[in-house]
Structures are given as structure tokens and as C-alpha cells.
Amino acid sequence: GEDVEQSLFLSVREGDSSVINCTYTDSSSTYLYWYKQEPGAGLQLLTYIFSNMDMKQDQRLTVLLNKKDKHLSLRIADTQTGDSAIYFCAEGGYNFNKFYFGSGTKLNVKP
Amino acid sequence: KAGVTQTPRYLIKTRGQQVTLSCSPISGHRSVSWYQQTPGQGLQFLFEYFSETQRNKGNFPGRFSGRQFSNSRSEMNVSTLELGDSALYLCASSLSGEAFFGQGTRLTVV
Numbered sequence: 062g063e064d065v066e067q068s069l070f071l072s073v074r075e076g077d078s079s080v081i082n083c084t085y086t087d088s089s090s091t092y093l094y095w096y097k098q099e100p101g102a103g104l105q106l107l108t109y110i111f112s113n114m115d116m117k118q119d120q121r122l123t124v125l126l127n128k129k130d131k132h133l134s135l136r137i138a139d140t141q142t143g144d145s146a147i148y149f150c151a152e153g154g155y156n157f158n159k160f161y162f163g164s165g166t167k168l169n170v171k172p
Numbered sequence: 173k174a175g176v177t178q179t180p181r182y183l184i185k186t187r188g189q190q191v192t193l194s195c196s197p198i199s200g201h202r203s204v205s206w207y208q209q210t211p212g213q214g215l216q217f218l219f220e221y222f223s224e225t226q227r228n229k230g231n232f233p234g235r236f237s238g239r240q241f242s243n244s245r246s247e248m249n250v251s252t253l254e255l256g257d258s259a260l261y262l263c264a265s266s267l268s269g270e271a272f273f274g275q276g277t278r279l280t281v282v
């Protein structure tokens with residue numbers, strides 16, 4: 062199946078690190094993605110990781126992939142109020158633009 | 173370069189009507205997929221088109237259809253609208269691996 066699960070809410074203080082977790086079931090997924098959605102907007106691609114990688118770092122963002130446990134995480138360093146949004150993880154294949162999304166984690170950053 | 177463009181941004185329709193939504197992908201991207209986003213069901217895959225052919229289809233009734241033109245622009249059509257079709261409809265264009273989404277069309281069925 063293509064079941065992607067995320068916790069619904071996360072609240073952190075400005076300047077702290079945020080860690081958003083995701084579990085997935087489809088071991089054949091080629092790519093795993095993190096998207097950000099602000100109110101009234103579409104999905105913004107933040108980063109993605111190929112399934113044969115363990116970690117990817119991109120400025121304040123660090124993605125960790127534990128393929129054995131089918132666990133993906135997104136760490137945002139020095140979280141800012143502008144990071145407040147809903148974060149979706151998604152799994153997909155290489156040749157097919159067909160993703161399965163988690164329910165989204167609403168990140169609230171308190172000043 | 174220009175991103176994914178969806179038109180219109182907002183739409184209000186009456187039950188029983190039909191609607192057509194448009195998506196212009198990023199230049200050079202040949203794959204376009206469509207998603208429905210609702211508070212209750214989250215983001216659900218509708219279908220994907222590649223080089224004018226439907227390559228994948230989600231679990232939606234036949235009232236939901238789409239097509240892709242030779243310039244990769246895509247349209248989706250929903251016939252006999254129901255209240256439950258009210259949602260944000262998102263399209264994504266992809267070249268390989270990365271998929272970029274448009275701002276969506278907010279459809280309200282009254």
C-alpha cells in the first residue's frame with residue numbers, strides 16, 4: 062500500500078530546531094519529498110531525497126532517511142516565524158508524477 | 173523561469189454543472205498530474221498525463237476526466253458537480269524526480 066503518516070501538529074519556539082517525522086509503507090518509492098504549504102497557497106517543494114541516500118542537507122534543512130524503518134524526517138535549524146506552515150511528506154517514483162502524501166504536519170513557531 | 177500556472181484561481185459553481193480547470197506546466201516539463209485537496213481526505217491523486225497520454229489514474233469516479241495537449245498544457249473536467257467536489261485542485265509538473273506545484277484552483281460547489 063501507499064500509506065504515509067505524519068503527526069498533525071508541532072509547536073516550537075523561534076530559534077529552536079524543528080523535527081517533523083514521517084513514516085511510509087511503499088518500499089519501492091524512489092524519491093521522498095518534503096513540501097511546504099502556506100495558507101491559501103499551493104505546495105512549495107522544499108527538498109527531496111533519493112531512496113539510496115541516508116541524509117541530505119540543504120542550508121537550514123536536513124533530511125534523514127531510515128529505509129529499514131521506512132522513516133523520513135525533516136529538521137529545520139534556527140526555526141523562524143516564517144517557517145510556520147503545513148509540511149507534507151510524499152513518496153513517489155522516478156518516472157511517474159504520482160505522489161502519495163501524508164496528512165501534513167502543522168508547524169507553529171512561537172516568537 | 174515561469175512556474176506552474178493554474179487558471180482560474182477561484183471558481184464557484186452550482187451542483188449539477190460541469191467545470192474545466194487549466195494547468196500550464198513549466199516549459200519543457202512533459203508530465204502533468206492533478207491532485208484534489210480537501211480538509212477531510214487530504215491530498216489525493218487524480219491522474220497523470222505524459223505526452224498527451226494518461227499514464228496513471230487515481231480512484232476517482234468517471235465524472236473526473238482530463239487531457240493534455242501537444243504543448244503539455246493540461247485540463248481537467250468535472251461533470252455533474254457535487255457538493256463534495258468542493259476542494260483545492262492542484263496540478264504538478266515534472267521533468268524527472270522533482271515535481272513543482274501550481275497555486276491551485278479553489279472550487280466551491282453550492
